[in-house]
Amino acid sequence: MAKDKIPTSRIARTAKVSSLAAGQAARHLGTRATNIARSDEGRSAALEKRHVEAAEQIVTALGTMKGAAMKLGQVMSFLDVGLVPEEHREEFQRKLGALRDAAPNVSFAGMRKVIEQELGGNLKDHFREFDSDAIAAASIGQVYRAQLHDGRDVAVKVQYPGVAAAVRADMQNLGIILRLMKRIAPGLDVKNTAEEIRSRIYDELDYELEAQNQRSLARIFKGHPFIVVPAVVGELSAERVLVTEFVEGDGFDSVKEADQATRDRIGEIVFRFYFGCMYRHRQFSGDPHPGNFLQMRDGRVAFLDFGLFKVMPKHLIELELETQRAGHEGDAERLWEIWAEGGLLKHPDKFRPDKLLSQFLDATWWYLTDEELELTPEIATQVMIDMADPRSTHFGQMRHETLPADHIFGRRVETLTLAVLGQLSARANWHRIAREWIYGDPPVTELGRQEAAFYG
Known part of the structure; x- marks a missing residue:
C-alpha cells in the first residue's frame, strides 16, 4: 500500500481495530485469572500495568486511522478519564498530544490534487504563494499557509484524499472502538456516545457547511475585545477545501507553561466563548479542545475549527x-x-x-x-x-x-x-x-x- 494512502475499506480497518480489541480481551481475562492468587498490592500493580498497556495500544491504533477513530484520539488527548494511573499520566498525555499535533503521512501531491479538483485550474491560479509543508493536522485534514494574489495571508484546510470512505468505515467500527475504551473507562456510555458521534461526524466532512458555521460566528464576534473568529474566504471554499484569514499565536502547550494570571485569563476567555456561544447566541462549536484556539500577540484569543457545530x-x-x-x-x-x-x-x-x-x-x-x-x-x-x-x-x-x-x-x-x-x-x-x-x-x-x- 502506498505510504500516503489512508486505509478505507471496512475489512482493512476492522481487522486493525478487532485485533486490538481481541488482544485487550485476552489481557483482561488473564489479569483477572492471575489476580485470584495475588495480594491487594499485586492486584493493583497488575491493573495499573494493564491500563498502561491498553492506553498505549489505543494510541497506536488511533494513530493509524484518520477518521472518526482519530477524532476520539483528539478528545482523549486532553480529557483525562482515569485511563491510566496518575504516575503514568504525564507520559500518556505526551503521547496523545503528539498524536493530536503530528502531521499525517500524506504527500503534498495528493493534497494538491484535492485543492485543484475542488477549486478548478492550477494552484497558482488561486494563490500567489503556497507553502507545501503543513502547519497543522486535523482529524480529517491538514492546514497549510498561503498568500492570495491580493496579498492576504490565509490558512488553507484541505481534506485528506479518501477520508470520507475512512470515516464511513470508522462509523461501522465505532462500537468495537468504544467497547475497547470501556474496558479501562467503565463509565463510558457506549450507546449514547456512539449515537452522538454518528449524528455529527458526517457534518465535519462538508467544509462548505463549516464555512457557513464560521461565518455566522465571525459576524457575531467582529470587533470583539478579546475573541477572534477568522473570516472565511468564501470564493475559495468548497466541500473539501476551506480558506480563512490566517492568524498567528501561541498554542496550548505554550499557554500551559504561562504564569497563573495568564492561564486564568485564557481560561475565562475559553469559558466565555464556549458557554457564551451556547447560552447567549444558541449556536456554538461542539468541539472544545486545545488545538482549536491560539493566544495572539495582542492578548486576544483566536478560535478555530467549526466543523462540529x-x-x-x-x-x-x-x-x-x-x-x-x-x-x-x-x-x-x-x-x-x-x-x-x-x-x-x-x-x-x-x-x-x-x-x-x-x-x-x-x-x-x-x-x-x-x-x-x-x-x-x-x-x-x-x-x-x-x-x-x-x-x-x-x-x-x-x-x-x-x-x-x-x-x-x-x-x-x-x-x-x-x-x-x-x-x-x-x-x-x-x-x-x-x-x-x-x-x-x-x-x-x-x-x-x-x-x-x-x-x-
Whole structure:
C-alpha cells in the first residue's frame, strides 16, 4: 500500500481495530485469572500495568486511522478519564498530544490534487504563494499557509484524499472502538456516545457547511475585545477545501507553561466563548479542545475549527437556563418539574427530586457553586465519572432514560470545556461569570465588563 494512502475499506480497518480489541480481551481475562492468587498490592500493580498497556495500544491504533477513530484520539488527548494511573499520566498525555499535533503521512501531491479538483485550474491560479509543508493536522485534514494574489495571508484546510470512505468505515467500527475504551473507562456510555458521534461526524466532512458555521460566528464576534473568529474566504471554499484569514499565536502547550494570571485569563476567555456561544447566541462549536484556539500577540484569543457545530432551539436554551437556576438554588422540586414538563424524562414518576438534583449537580456544580475554584484534570475526570459511571450513586435512576440529543450535546460541550480549563489549572469564580447569562447579572470581572460594553 502506498505510504500516503489512508486505509478505507471496512475489512482493512476492522481487522486493525478487532485485533486490538481481541488482544485487550485476552489481557483482561488473564489479569483477572492471575489476580485470584495475588495480594491487594499485586492486584493493583497488575491493573495499573494493564491500563498502561491498553492506553498505549489505543494510541497506536488511533494513530493509524484518520477518521472518526482519530477524532476520539483528539478528545482523549486532553480529557483525562482515569485511563491510566496518575504516575503514568504525564507520559500518556505526551503521547496523545503528539498524536493530536503530528502531521499525517500524506504527500503534498495528493493534497494538491484535492485543492485543484475542488477549486478548478492550477494552484497558482488561486494563490500567489503556497507553502507545501503543513502547519497543522486535523482529524480529517491538514492546514497549510498561503498568500492570495491580493496579498492576504490565509490558512488553507484541505481534506485528506479518501477520508470520507475512512470515516464511513470508522462509523461501522465505532462500537468495537468504544467497547475497547470501556474496558479501562467503565463509565463510558457506549450507546449514547456512539449515537452522538454518528449524528455529527458526517457534518465535519462538508467544509462548505463549516464555512457557513464560521461565518455566522465571525459576524457575531467582529470587533470583539478579546475573541477572534477568522473570516472565511468564501470564493475559495468548497466541500473539501476551506480558506480563512490566517492568524498567528501561541498554542496550548505554550499557554500551559504561562504564569497563573495568564492561564486564568485564557481560561475565562475559553469559558466565555464556549458557554457564551451556547447560552447567549444558541449556536456554538461542539468541539472544545486545545488545538482549536491560539493566544495572539495582542492578548486576544483566536478560535478555530467549526466543523462540529450546533444551533440550539430557543426553548431548549431557556429550559437549560431554568434548570441551572433551580440547580444553583437547590430547588429539587422545581428541577423535577422543569425536566418532567420539558420532556427530558420519559418516566418522571420514577424519579426522586433530590436524587435528580444530585445527578444534575454532578455535572454542573463547578459553575453553579458560588466560590472561587481552581480547576484540575482530576475534577474533569470526576465529573465525567459521576455523570456516566454505573457505580456512581445516581446512575441507577437514569440508566433507562434516553435524554434528548440536544441536551446530551450541551452537556458534552460543558464537560469538554471543563477538561480544557482543568489542563490550564485555571482559577475563577465560574458561577459569578455564568450569572451573566443565567440571571442577567452585571459582570464582576474586567473581561466581563469589556464584553458587556461590546454587546451593549
